[in-house]
Every structure is written in structure tokens, then in C-alpha cells.
Amino acid sequence: MASINPFEIKKEKTEDDFAPLGELWYRPYTADGSNPCSALRVLLACCTESASVFLKHDLVARCAAADLKREIALLARAEQFQQEGLSLFCREKPAALFYALFYEQLNEELTAAVAQKETDEYVKAAFDFALAEDCDHLYRFSCLIKAESDADAKEITGGITEIMPGRPSISQHRYPFDDVRRFVPFALSGVKTWIHLFAVAAVKRRTLDFYTNAGYLCRSETARRLFAEIALTEEQHLMQYDSLSDPSLSVTEKLVLCEYAECYLYYSAYAEETDEKIKQLWEKRFLREAAHLQKAAQLLKTFENKDYKALIPQENFPDPLSLNDFAEKNKPYIRKVLKETIDLTAVLEDYAKADEIPQNYAFFKYNGKVTRPTEKVASHSVAEKLIERDGKDYRFEESPHPVPEMRDRTRDNTRAGR
Numbered sequence: 001m002a003s004i005n006p007f008e009i010k011k012e013k014t015e016d017d018f019a020p021l022g023e024l025w026y027r028p029y030t031a032d033g034s035n036p037c038s039a040l041r042v043l044l045a046c047c048t049e050s051a052s053v054f055l056k057h058d059l060v061a062r063c064a065a066a067d068l069k070r071e072i073a074l075l076a077r078a079e080q081f082q083q084e085g086l087s088l089f090c091r092e093k094p095a096a097l098f099y100a101l102f103y104e105q106l107n108e109e110l111t112a113a114v115a116q117k118e119t120d121e122y123v124k125a126a127f128d129f130a131l132a133e134d135c136d137h138l139y140r141f142s143c144l145i146k147a148e149s150d151a152d153a154k155e156i157t158g159g160i161t162e163i164m165p166g167r168p169s170i171s172q173h174r175y176p177f178d179d180v181r182r183f184v185p186f187a188l189s190g191v192k193t194w195i196h197l198f199a200v201a202a203v204k205r206r207t208l209d210f211y212t213n214a215g216y217l218c219r220s221e222t223a224r225r226l227f228a229e230i231a232l233t234e235e236q237h238l239m240q241y242d243s244l245s246d247p248s249l250s251v252t253e254k255l256v257l258c259e260y261a262e263c264y265l266y267y268s269a270y271a272e273e274t275d276e277k278i279k280q281l282w283e284k285r286f287l288r289e290a291a292h293l294q295k296a297a298q299l300l301k302t303f304e305n306k307d308y309k310a311l312i313p314q315e316n317f318p319d320p321l322s323l324n325d326f327a328e329k330n331k332p333y334i335r336k337v338l339k340e341t342i343d344l345t346a347v348l349e350d351y352a353k354a355d356e357i358p359q360n361y362a363f364f365k366y367n368g369k370v371t372r373p374t375e376k377v378a379s380h381s382v383a384e385k386l387i388e389r390d391g392k393d394y395r396f397e398e399s400p401h402p403v404p405e406m407r408d409r410t411r412d413n414t415r416a417g418r
């Protein structure tokens, strides 16, 4: 697909986003039998629309000029309309646990996809670090779903993502000082890194909200406990991503970047969508976002007297971001990341092997406190209980686990990474 300049797309009115409420209702999308990546793209778009709404609320709180606030409110309402339409479109599933699998799968596949395109090594390391942990989350929820309903997580996730232990969830509980990273100057990293961080943090924020708010919808105590435990680690990931953000960007600069990112993500979704009906939806959304982007560029000029070209000198989109590339690229990439990073933890703004840092370090104190006693930690007990019942855990591996210590399916490894 030829690269395009979204600033040159024919402009539409922002009010065109507003629709009669009765028309917001789409029949929930059924992914059964179709490309499972389409369903992931729908969920990703839900996440980015949510993030776009919340970013605008944050920006309104940061600006004094009433006329700028009104313009941001107008855009925020447009995003909320988009968000509602997509949420109604999401797959209908009988239990919150199914959505835990979808969120983890999206976290894993999206993070792997952006990490492979990321040129800033420090940001890439942050993606890899969280990736190894989301991989474990998917595994823990898959064990739970197997134990509670005998459902096969591979069938639910469409067989495109391997399911195996990552850096054990029990090792992920770190002291808050170790979740903060150095900020990445926008002037050096550029718009591509900004888009990657926007997308990954958008999914992370909604995943955190989901675990925080949907735990009480689960019937079993184990599921509720697992939701609560994983929510804690998702908050750590989100802190990592938020702390990478450049604090010097102004309100209207952030507005332009957000709209550019939304535009690019719909363009990417359109480029690889195989479901014709959904492809039309991406096209419409792309045009709406191009209108938002042009409006934001105008606000940057009016309120800061800055040209958008100073922010985005290469206006044409980078290559589309692919979520269809799982088999070829993501699977070997995720295996490589697990192999290279499973025994890492964070030490202030950097990473180190857990067995090479002093035993009196804050991580060990914090982790020791919140994971005591081990048998009461939900992420560990879901695997152990399944092993007790079936003689082995649940996995979907196409070849042996890339880390030899994680190959034993009759004992949960609680040592790696701590």
C-alpha cells in the first residue's frame, strides 16, 4: 500500500462523528471461523479510542484558555462516540475470563509487533521486558480456564499465539521505584516511537481497568484473586510506559501526535484487514481521524503559532503496523525475548539479572512481602492446582520451551527472575 500523507486527506467536519444513539448499535462481531487477527484489531481500536478520550481529559486539565478547552472537548466527545461504537462491536463472550485471554493475547502480539519495529533501544528493552511478563499472564489465565471450565485457550485465541510460561508472575512484583524509566526526548526518538508507546500504553491502560473492574464478575475466588494479582503487575507496566513520555510536549503538540497515531493505526488496520465489512469500518474511521488530525494541526497553529511540520517533518506514514505477521515474525521473536530476558528484573531505570543484584535490594523485600506464602499467590496456585488434577499444566507450544528450566510441566517454576 502506498504511503500517504494524512494532512492532505479531504477534510470532514468533527460534528460528523456524532450519531443518533440508536445507530451506534452494531451486532457484536463473531470471530468464529474468521481471521482471529480481525478480532484483535477491533479490541486494539477500542483501547486506542479509550486512550484518546482520557488523554483529552488530561489535556483539558492542563490548559487555561477556554476556547482551546472547548475544541478539545469537541474532539473528546467524537472519540467517545467512536469508542462506544467499537465496544458494542466487540465479541460477545460468556465470561470475563475469555476477555482476560483476549487482552493478554493483544498485549503480547502488539508489543512483539512494535518491539520489532522500534528503533530506540531503550524503548525496545521496555517492550521486551513487559512482553515476557504478558506471555506469563496469558499462560496463567489459560491454566485457570482449563481448570475451571475445561476450555482450551488455544481454541479461544485462534491458535495464532503460543501459550507457555514467561517470566513468572510471582517474580513480577517489584518495588515502585523500579517501574520508572528515563523519559525519551521526542526530538530524538520521533513520531514512530511515540505511536508505538501510545498504542501499547492504550492497551495496557484498558487491560488494567479491565482486571480492576471485572474481577468481581468472576464466580470463583481463585479467578478473582488472579485478576487482582495481574492488575498489580499491569499497573507496573503502565507506569513504565507513562514514565517514558517526554514531559516537554505541550497540550496541542500532544493533541496532534495522538490524532496522528490514531490515524496511522486505522490506516494499518485497513491495509491488512481480510474481513470486507470490517475493512470498510477501518476506512471510515481513518477518514474521521484525518479530520481530527487536521483540526489538531490548526489548533497548534492558532494557540502556539507552531507548524505541525516542526513536530512531524516526515508527514507520510511509516510502514503499516502488522498484526497478521504472527506465525512468521512474532512467534520466533517472543521465543527469543523469553530466552534472553526471562531472568531479568528492573533496577531503578534499568534492568539486571535478578541473581546478580544484592539480596538486600528493595525488590527482594517488596517481592518477599507480597508473595508470602507462595502457595497463596494466585498465579502460582492456578498452575499447581491444574498440575495436581491433570498431572501437567496447560500449554500450547509448537516446540520445546526456549528456556530449558521452564520445560518441566509437572512443577511450576517460581524462581526465574527473582
Ligand SMILES: [Fe+2]
Binding pocket: 048, 049, 052, 078, 079, 082, 262, 289
Ligand atoms: Fe479516535
Ligand SMILES: [Fe+2]
Binding pocket: 104, 107, 133, 134, 137, 138, 207, 234
Ligand atoms: Fe498482561
Ligand SMILES: [Fe+2]
Binding pocket: 052, 079, 258, 259, 262, 289, 292
Ligand atoms: Fe481522534
